[in-house]
Amino acid sequence: MRDAAILDELRVLGLVLEDVRRFDDVLRHGDLLFGTKEGITLFEACKKCHEKRGRVIPEVVQGYLRRAVRPDEARYIVDTAIEASALASWEESLRILADRAHRRRIVQAASSILQAANNEEMSAADLDAEAIRLITEAISGRELVDAVTIGEVAERLLDDLDSKKPLVKAIPTGLVALNSRLKGLRSGCLYTVGAGTGMGKTHLMMHMAYNASKQGHVGLIVSLEMDRYALRDRMLARFAGSYDLSRVIDADLRGKLEYAVSEVAGLPLYICDNRSIGVQHVQSLARVLEARHGLDYIIVDYLTLLNDPPGVREKRHAVGHNVKELRALAGELQVPMIVVSQVNRSLAHRDDKRP
DSSP states (O other): OOOHHHHHHHHHHHHHHHHHHHHHHHHHHHHGGOOHHHHHHHHHHHHHHHHHHHSHHHHHHHHHHHHHHHHHHHHHHHHHHHOOOOOOTTTHHHHHHHHHHHHHHHHHHHHHHHHTTTTTTTTTTHHHHHHOOOOOOHHTTTSSSSOOHHHHHHHHHHHHHTTSOSOOOEESSSSSHHHHSSSSSSSTTTTEEEOTTTTTTHHHHHHHHHHHHTOOOOOEEEEESHHHHHHHHHHHHHOOOSSTTOOOOOOHHHHHHHHHHHHTOOOEEEEOOOOOOOHHHHHHHHHHHHHOOOOOOOEEEOGGSOOOOOTSOOOOOOOHHHHHHHHHHHHHHHEEEEEEEEEOOGGGGSSSOOO
């Protein structure tokens, strides 16, 4: 089994030495692609050459290899890589290693979750959030918190230009004037919608959610004020007009409601109306939806109704903490985060009406 694993790993690196442009595909899969001593040694030599020279140069790689191991070992590794890669399929060879790397990530995540579960000082909510983070990282094959150089970010622009796709992922708001100002809701950004009571904050959010979901964007609304039925009625009213379910429904209104339901059914819009949750619950729920369905935007309605984090006594500190965590979540999942907040009513009595 070990000999087969060595051959599989050296085969991929042999194919890289045959066509050095393939090393970018290897780097995208990460270090866990290799698990044997021979595979790791040759990979590290390739990576060092790539870092120093900007590309993989077979002759330079062999030089680094001879410095890392004995000459006979270096010769064995290179010869085996070249022989194993002869007539091999790049796609199939890389797929085999990617599958093993995925399994290694799952095993590592399980081990870390077990370690966290044995930590009795960690609360159940924190344990849930940590478990979901670890599993999401394992499934996606990337760290949820990572760092890159400005050069990598700059070079990615050139790759994006070649892809012929929009360079910035932005979701239209559904409002022409607002869209022209914001250029859409951009991924990773947090937006705050503030207004007084009864000014239509939730109505605006439902309008934006409908337009985004109608275009296929998967959304999550965390509603701490209205339940799912109130939100349903607001969205159905776009098509059926105002209605009162406490009265007898005539045939005309029934027809309007059936049409409204047909317009809303199938929208990729998820609603959480649990009113006793904190920001950690929002994080866990968002990560689960991201892993299962992919998530394009999140709406929290509204901010001050989120539970205060443990140990925080003053509301302003709790709000500041929750905003910070929600902003981090937006960056982690690369989705726009829209947070609704009620503006202090005292501004109505000031000459300067700005909040």
